[in-house]
Amino acid sequence: MSASRLVKILVLTLALVNVAMAAQSPAEVEKGIGDQVYCMCGGCVTSLNTCPMQFCEVKEGMHSIIRADLEQGKTEPEILQDLVNRYGEKVLAAPPARGFNLTAWLLPGVGLLIGLFLAITIVRRWRRPTAEAAAPAGAPPVDESVLSAVEEEMKKYLD
Amino acid sequence: MNQVGAVGLIAALVFAIYGMICGAIAGKLRSPRMLKSAQRAVLGFFAMTTLAVVSLEYLALTNDFHNSYVASHSSLALPLLYKIPVLWAGQEGSLLFWTWLLSIYVALAVLLNRRKNRQLMPYIIAICMGVGTFFSLITFWTANPFNQLSLATATGVTPYAPPDGNGMSPSLQYHSMVIHPPMLYLGYVGMAIPFAFAMSALMTKQLGDNWIRVTRRWVMVPWMFLGTGIVLGGHWAYHVLGWGGYWAWDPVENASLLPWLAGTAFLHSVMIQEKRGMLKVWNMVLIILTFFLSIFGTFLTRSGIISSVHAFAQSDIGPWFTVFLAIIAAFSLTVLFLRLDFLKTENRLDSVASRESGFLFNNWILLAAVLAVLWGTIFPIVSKAIQGVTVTVGPPFFNKVMVPIGLLLLFLTGAGPLLAWRKTSFQSIKRNFTVPLIFAVLVGAILFFAGVHRLYTWMSLFLCAFVAASIVGEFYKGARTRMKSTRENFFGAVYNLTMRNTRRYGGYIVHFGIVLIFVGFAGQAFRFETQGLMGPGDLLRAKDYLLRCESIDTGQKANYQFETAALSVTKDGHALTVMYPQKRFFLAEQESLSHVALHSTLAQDLYVVMAGQDPGSGKAIIHVIINPLVQWVWIGGIIVLLGTLLALVPSSIERQMADLHKGREELAEARHVS
Numbered sequence: 001m002s003a004s005r006l007v008k009i010l011v012l013t014l015a016l017v018n019v020a021m022a023a024q025s026p027a028e029v030e031k032g033i034g035d036q037v038y039c040m041c042g043g044c045v046t047s048l049n050t051c052p053m054q055f056c057e058v059k060e061g062m063h064s065i066i067r068a069d070l071e072q073g074k075t076e077p078e079i080l081q082d083l084v085n086r087y088g089e090k091v092l093a094a095p096p097a098r099g100f101n102l103t104a105w106l107l108p109g110v111g112l113l114i115g116l117f118l119a120i121t122i123v124r125r126w127r128r129p130t131a132e133a134a135a136p137a138g139a140p141p142v143d144e145s146v147l148s149a150v151e152e153e154m155k156k157y158l159d
Numbered sequence: 160m161n162q163v164g165a166v167g168l169i170a171a172l173v174f175a176i177y178g179m180i181c182g183a184i185a186g187k188l189r190s191p192r193m194l195k196s197a198q199r200a201v202l203g204f205f206a207m208t209t210l211a212v213v214s215l216e217y218l219a220l221t222n223d224f225h226n227s228y229v230a231s232h233s234s235l236a237l238p239l240l241y242k243i244p245v246l247w248a249g250q251e252g253s254l255l256f257w258t259w260l261l262s263i264y265v266a267l268a269v270l271l272n273r274r275k276n277r278q279l280m281p282y283i284i285a286i287c288m289g290v291g292t293f294f295s296l297i298t299f300w301t302a303n304p305f306n307q308l309s310l311a312t313a314t315g316v317t318p319y320a321p322p323d324g325n326g327m328s329p330s331l332q333y334h335s336m337v338i339h340p341p342m343l344y345l346g347y348v349g350m351a352i353p354f355a356f357a358m359s360a361l362m363t364k365q366l367g368d369n370w371i372r373v374t375r376r377w378v379m380v381p382w383m384f385l386g387t388g389i390v391l392g393g394h395w396a397y398h399v400l401g402w403g404g405y406w407a408w409d410p411v412e413n414a415s416l417l418p419w420l421a422g423t424a425f426l427h428s429v430m431i432q433e434k435r436g437m438l439k440v441w442n443m444v445l446i447i448l449t450f451f452l453s454i455f456g457t458f459l460t461r462s463g464i465i466s467s468v469h470a471f472a473q474s475d476i477g478p479w480f481t482v483f484l485a486i487i488a489a490f491s492l493t494v495l496f497l498r499l500d501f502l503k504t505e506n507r508l509d510s511v512a513s514r515e516s517g518f519l520f521n522n523w524i525l526l527a528a529v530l531a532v533l534w535g536t537i538f539p540i541v542s543k544a545i546q547g548v549t550v551t552v553g554p555p556f557f558n559k560v561m562v563p564i565g566l567l568l569l570f571l572t573g574a575g576p577l578l579a580w581r582k583t584s585f586q587s588i589k590r591n592f593t594v595p596l597i598f599a600v601l602v603g604a605i606l607f608f609a610g611v612h613r614l615y616t617w618m619s620l621f622l623c624a625f626v627a628a629s630i631v632g633e634f635y636k637g638a639r640t641r642m643k644s645t646r647e648n649f650f651g652a653v654y655n656l657t658m659r660n661t662r663r664y665g666g667y668i669v670h671f672g673i674v675l676i677f678v679g680f681a682g683q684a685f686r687f688e689t690q691g692l693m694g695p696g697d698l699l700r701a702k703d704y705l706l707r708c709e710s711i712d713t714g715q716k717a718n719y720q721f722e723t724a725a726l727s728v729t730k731d732g733h734a735l736t737v738m739y740p741q742k743r744f745f746l747a748e749q750e751s752l753s754h755v756a757l758h759s760t761l762a763q764d765l766y767v768v769m770a771g772q773d774p775g776s777g778k779a780i781i782h783v784i785i786n787p788l789v790q791w792v793w794i795g796g797i798i799v800l801l802g803t804l805l806a807l808v809p810s811s812i813e814r815q816m817a818d819l820h821k822g823r824e825e826l827a828e829a830r831h832v833s
Contacts, residue, residue, distance in 0.1 A: 031688070035554065035555065036555050038551050038553060045409070046402070046407055046409075046553075047407070047553055047554060049402065050400075050402035050404060050407060051402070089548065089550060090548075090549050090550055090551050091551075092550075092551060093551055093553035093554060093555045093556070094551070094552060094553060094555040094556035094559070095538070095542070095550040095551070095552060095556070099546075100542065100545060100546045101542070101550060104534065104535065104538045104542075104550075104552060104556065105556075105560075107530070107534050108527065108530060108531035108534060108535075108560045108564075111527055111530040111531070111534075112523075112527040112530075112531075112564070115523045115526060115527050115530075116523060118523075119519050119520055119522075119523045122519065123508060123511055123516055123519065126437070126504070126507050126508035127507065127508045127509075127510075127511070
């Protein structure tokens with residue numbers, strides 16, 4: 001089996017697995033919102049679901065708002081917007097991906113891509129001329145089993 | 160004793176300044192006398208910081224509330240076990256503790272290198288004492304733990320001691336808190352030594368293999384402490400904060416992760432320099448970055464510049480640290496730039512499919528992780544400065560960004576060791592990858608049909624299976640080769656194989672620990688929570704568990720009042736255990752804290768919190784969380800620690816080489832004498 005075929009099969013398998021994976025159940029909506037917003041009491045600096053403070057009135061108030069909104073049939077984005085309207089954007093546990101805040105989301109990805117580009121550039125610059133190119137024309141190709149044996153020896157030596 | 164401590168602190172500052180200047184002169188003039196004097200200054204610095212630390216501990220243990228710091232962070236009722244951590248419970252003591260740990264590290268470096276690395280030592284001392292000067296200075300100037308309380312009266316100012324102290328934050332009164340901060344600090348502080356070695360190697364142009372060989376262990380030790388501190392911090396959060404998690408991407412948590420990630424990148428890339436003479440500049444950059452991030456971490460932890468759950472650390476030492484960080488960056492990058500000509504790569508890459516490439520891509524991912532965590536951590540400050548708006552960057556951001564990076568890293572953890580140095584043939588790739596991949600696919604299929612349908616969770620467990628199989632395969636192949644040539648049995652072969660190359664196999668054990676930690680992370684996807692009001696006789700169901708409230712009792716200990724619920728637990732109809740979640744109210748601090756009740760198995764934790772009392776019914780609010788696979792995180796952490804300790808043990812080859820080297824040195828000395 002060639003390497004490209006192997007990669008294709010792997011990609012296809014992952015795609016199928018992705019499609020087959022189900023969405024979260026509706027019962028988790030309230031908990032999901034609690035993970036996406038911070039408790040605004042100012043004392044805990046944690047998400048609403050993880051605020052460790054006992055009798056935190058702000059926490060209880062925020063939970064009440066979420067429950068009331070859910071009873072009114074509001075969707076998750078509508079409830080989040082309701083909380084933003086009441087407490088400001090800092091209630092969100094992650095900055096919304098617009099305006100300057102977009103840089104928060106983009107920079108890690110851009111960094112990852114620049115790093116990949118640099119790594120590939122370094123590998124290319126470091127790379128010696130290939131054995132085929134360096135060898136005189138007409139030289140017999142090296143047998144894979146010989147290469148493997150040399151590699152094992154080298155591994156023992158270097159490791 | 161207060162005056163003794165204050166004198167110790169001033170004397171430590173004087174020794175640090177003298178050691179810094181003397182070390183620099185010794186390096187410049189190559190003067191053995193000046194080096195000796197600088198070494199003595201290091202020992203003096205250690206003795207004086209020790210005196211200051213002992214004085215502060217004495218004041219805490221004897222409840223001397225004349226001392227402002229002790230009065231703020233201790234109380235009469237505070238148990239003895241928690242009087243020792245008073246040293247690092249607040250800003251002033253923490254900075255003194257930092258300085259003391261640095262003095263221990265530098266004194267050790269001097270003592271272990273009395274007859275070695277003589278050319279490197281002057282600048283190592285100068286740099287470490289420079290760091291020591293900074294920390295002694297801010298401890299003395301802005302955060303002095305030896306300030307005394309006084310009262311202004313008609314006759315003048317008289318010393319004053321309140322009848323009792325304010326006490327320690329209840330969340331710090333937990334056993335893992337006694338060792339978690341020292342571990343983290345040992346990690347942060349220890350990174351000063353490899354940084355000093357690197358800078359000294361650059362300044363003296365001693366850029367051969369020696370500095371990197373010596374430095375590796377000096378990086379591994381603080382890296383191990385930092386990792387252990389991070390896991391202990393998670394353990395503390397899990398057991399004390401009562402929300403059932405162990406990592407919340409809090410800025411102070413992130414601060415400890417950053418140098419750990421950079422140090423991990425260094426520990427991998429340093430192998431390329433040792434084996435192939437490549438990545439010399441990059442390794443310098445990594446060691447500078449690791450130290451810079453260690454100081455940055457201390458800065459974040461101690462300054463409170465970003466809102467954090469670690470609110471006990473807020474202060475105004477920010478400008479001092481900003482200047483110090485700028486000095487570190489300017490100094491180290493200038494020295495590096497001036498020595499670029501001495502850091503030429505000795506070899507070329509033979510093939511893209513090689514261990515070297517694997518390490519390079521491992522570094523790429525680790526540095527991407529550093530960038531993502533750093534950017535997310537400081538983004539609230541950047542946002543405030545640029546758009547004038549405070550934003551929150553919490554778990555949803557970090558989970559979205561870091562999970563894919565973590566999965567890529569996990570893949571490379573398994574794939575890297577399967578690649579050979581220099582060149583790996585396609586046949587070899589096929590041979591090495593087939594069994595781990597088949598195993599992972601089998602595990603993946605079983606998981607899928609067992610109901611694991613979340614993509615990241617499934618991928619995480621799939622990759623864990625792949626990495627675990629590749630590690631087991633490496634041990635198996637190595638043992639089999641040994642068995643053929645030495646006729647040892649399998650276990651003897653595994654043991655001897657490991658001891659012959661502790662670094663390599665210790666590294667595999669560390670990787671295995673990381674796999675277990677990732678398994679624990681994956682378990683979080685299946686967390687279940689419920690809550691109910693419970694009085695005697697009330698029942699609460701949580702999946703297969705049924706909890707029955709037997710009684711609710713109150714009582715008092717020396718430093719807190721408590722309310723405990725006795726909950727008998729049955730699982731599938733069988734009696735399992737009785738759990739006692741507790742709510743504590745600390746008297747001196749006037750704060751309450753939950754004491755979590757846990758029933759742990761490898762499969763899952765039953766996590767019960769007494770959140771409080773319902774004002775209407777008077778019943779206890781009981782919060783129950785079923786947390787799958789959490790124990791794997793702690794076990795993984797222990798295995799990472801054991802693997803690192805193993806990698807620190809000199810291998811039989813290293814010992815033989817050391818004996819040979821020692822013999823040569825003795826021979827040369829004998830010849831010189833005759």
